Amino acid sequence: MMNVRQMLRTAPILLGLLAVHQAYAEPVLTVYTHPSFAAEWGPGPAIKEAFEERCNCQLRFTVLDSGGAILQRLRLEGAGTSADLVLGLDTSTMETARATGLLAQHELSLPELSLPVDWQDPVFVPYDWGYFAFVYDTEQIDNPPESLEALVNAPDDLKIIIQDPRTSTPGLGLLLWMKHVFGDQADERWQQLQGKILTTTQSWSDGYFSLFMNGEAPMILSYSTSPAYHMAVDKTDRYQAAPFEEGHYLQVEVAAVVNSSDQKALARAFLDFMLTPNFQRHIPLKNVMYPAIDLGDELPDVFDRLIEPSRALMFPPEALRDHRQDWVNEWLDAMTR
């Protein structure tokens, strides 16, 4: 049995060994991300492999349950965070994240992006994007509404499932979409829509899995890219997105370097890698979103069969930062009145 004094004497040796070990070990890049990216079926595993091949480092994902949770964790940890990079914030959480002052500029000259909007941001680098859209079951609906206006005015026996803007990204997307299209009349339109809303789920998965796939409603708020997965992987054309005349609201997913990281160079190398085909080719079918650069022939064929919105709608991120809370409250008011 070692006594305390002996233990104390050996401690420095052990610490020394540990330090040596650390110095020779590969650097570790810790990435905070959300489950659909890091999951076995997500792009995470393949990207980890591809990046580790060239970086002489280890890529470690810490999985938090949503983009909101990533931001939350960052705020809680402040400068003491162990994250070197955050991946999975989006255009609706961007400004709040920027305001924390915890993120560093990317300092990269971005390659030519393939986004529906012009992208000039010193901090956030986009890695994929998509449109919010209503996905419908072709076996239950022949002629889906052709515009948001038509959906709002449709008879109440058309049932839709939406998500709660307070707890879900697509839910917030619809809120912004309605606001963008109807402006000050949005709350009246929400009231008109209310009769058609079968239910509002907490998360996209709850609605998609528990309800939509159970045939509870013929239409659900999702992404315009959702059918690509069903067509390419499930080999079925049954689920399609309904194109709306007013255009579709855009979501861009982004990554950024954490200011307090001691691996900033490595983090920037990752952002650089992020906009190469080696990363981007995993996006279309594994994240089921549009890649952020032009993949050319590598873009799966099913993506040619997706709807092509006439306009990409998006509020400037600052507007979102300033008004989001008011808009959500307005929505609450309209829906509970």
Next chain:
Amino acid sequence: MHAATHNSPPLAHRNWQLAPGLVFSGLILLLTGGGLLALFLRADSDLAALWQSAYLQGVIRFTVWQATLSVLGSLLIAIPVARALVRHPSFPGRSGLLRLMEMSLVMPSIVAVSGLVAVYGRNGWLAELLQWAGAELPWNLYGLTGILLAHIFFNAPLAARIMVQTLERVPANQRRVASQLGLGSWQLWRVLDWPALRPVLPGLAALVFSLCFTSFAIVVTLGGGPGATTIEVAIYQALRFEFDFNRAALLACVQLLICGGLWWLVFRQNRHQAMLPDQSLSVGAHARRPDSTGWRRSADQALIGLFALFLALPVLAIAWRGIPWLAGELVDSELALWGATLRSLAIALPAGMLAVVLTLALLAATNALKPGLPRSLASVSGYLPLIVPPIVLGTGLFLLIQPRLGIQDYGLAVVALINSLMALPFTLQVLRGPFQANSGSTLRIADQLDIRGWYRWRWLQWPRLKRPVTLALGYGTTLSLGDFGVIALFGSPAQPTLPMLLHQQLGSYQIAPATGTACWLLGLITAIFVLLSRLGRTPGTSGVNHA
């Protein structure tokens, strides 16, 4: 002086009974209080304005309203079911039904909701059946109906199970006398059943109320819209999307006041006897009751049958959809399911055991204390985790221990710890009764014979606790097994636990594998329950070998 023939029993000092429980209860109070305080200290919003907002008032009103209705619904269904089950002490499948009733509580809500929708939804089995018969589903599942249906699904079986146990405690002789007097069903209710049930009802109602009050996923999914927002949802929203710690803390306090107040009332009246089944009294011969013959018999059978269907159908629906995928894929040893199962068990088993240990320590301390404030605090502390949302506990804990501790490494241990705290209210209910089973003169005799400390535990308590402990372990383990909230809060390396795997699959359009995972999770929970209840039923020799 008369010389003692032996030394003092090991661990006989009173402090051995008091200290662990008091320390634990203090830690729980500290964690909860500290968690709330940590949130308040991050203050940056106007609490007064929030307090006055119509939104908050609406949320509180709705939360109380749906919880009250759920309590009424659950109890009103549970009472006739329990009476019918007591009137028929033996029929094939009875013990299976009782096990199912114990289990309903721990079903992960996303799995249960999916099963409920598959049966009672607009395109569910019931709707199909009705359509075939030329009728329409008489309700719209989404809204208060759905919330009530789900809450009754979760809580009525639990309530009925507890009532069965309570009614079976009515001494056989009283039943015999009643049957000699030829009392009818109504009179039996007045003379025997109601007086037996009345003492457990307040505690039972408080338990169901708290469970429904803090309900989250069910309320959002089946509630239909933001009109159906519970305080728990508002807390989640405040923490996750508004980053408004203050508001979250205030809402948590409101929840604490309402539910905590209710428990305080229940405790003050001392009406918190053993409420969860201890599995020891579920079979046995009972006097034939005059109200269990003729048409009443058929009515009882119909009622029990319907109730069994109500419970079993959603489970079958999950199995129906999940088993084909599982059968096809289970042979694959690389399957993510295996790893996730192991990781889940690695968290859930320690969590379950910790919950049992904490419970025993708390009970020992409350038993050793005289009535008074410390005792009340020790009693109430076990129920705090039911009232304080795990997300608040988790975030508070995070704020408390995070600075520089490197949460990553402690993550899973913290998850197991919070999971075990979450199970406390249930394990407490299971173990309280059996823990106090030795009473009156027996305890005096035990004192006189110096059966104290370790010896009392070994000979007088453990033999009676073996079975309930396995059930408590079942609750603790399976509650942790199904937990998604806490583990998601603390984040994890890329390897998921089972519920995380399920959510990842759902988030990645992996619908078929997700049904498989849901089914697997449910199967695992069932297996743990069955296994542990088998374990508890092995005939107990007390372990002495003598010629």
Next chain:
Amino acid sequence: MLEINDLLFRYPAQAAGSKGWRFNLNVQEGECVALSGPSGCGKSTLLNLIAGFLTPSGGAIRWQGQSLSALPPWRRPVTTVFQEQNLFDHLTVAENMGLGLHPGLRLSQQQWSRIDTMLDAVSLGDFGKRRADNLSGGQRQRVAVARALLRPQPILLLDEPMTGLDDDNRHTLQALLLRARDQGKTLVLVSHDVRDREVLANREVTDFYHPW
């Protein structure tokens, strides 16, 4: 000698003006004393005070000149047999007996055979491995008394030990207790049945209690 001098007791929860007692009693070693008096006169209360289950407000209990007042129940030279609930239902008869010899049941082979002998003496030789809750009321009381006799403690406190038993069981127990008395145990008996008192008691005491 067992001496009770001006032992004061009042149940705490009762309303003001409620009953309290002052007890006085002397019992010689090897003697059996029967307490008699109307119901509620404090017979069982006195036994519980002697055993240490209740705490007196004043006065003294002495055994062989030494005060017992400061001793917890497990250090007192007494063994109690109540009217019922003397046994631990979930344990076997032998285990119930053994717990009287060692609270952790660490018994020598010799002690186990003493238990068997004692069980034979109360005609329960085959019952050692039965669970206590499988016994009839009379059998249970026989086990309880047998256990009390196994113990080395010199004083037996008997609180209605034979109430509700049939004549056979009553006679067996009476014989056992008589034998114990003759072997030098000191007995304090509370029994409402005059036959028990006549058979067992050397004397009957009626003036052991006073209102307080």
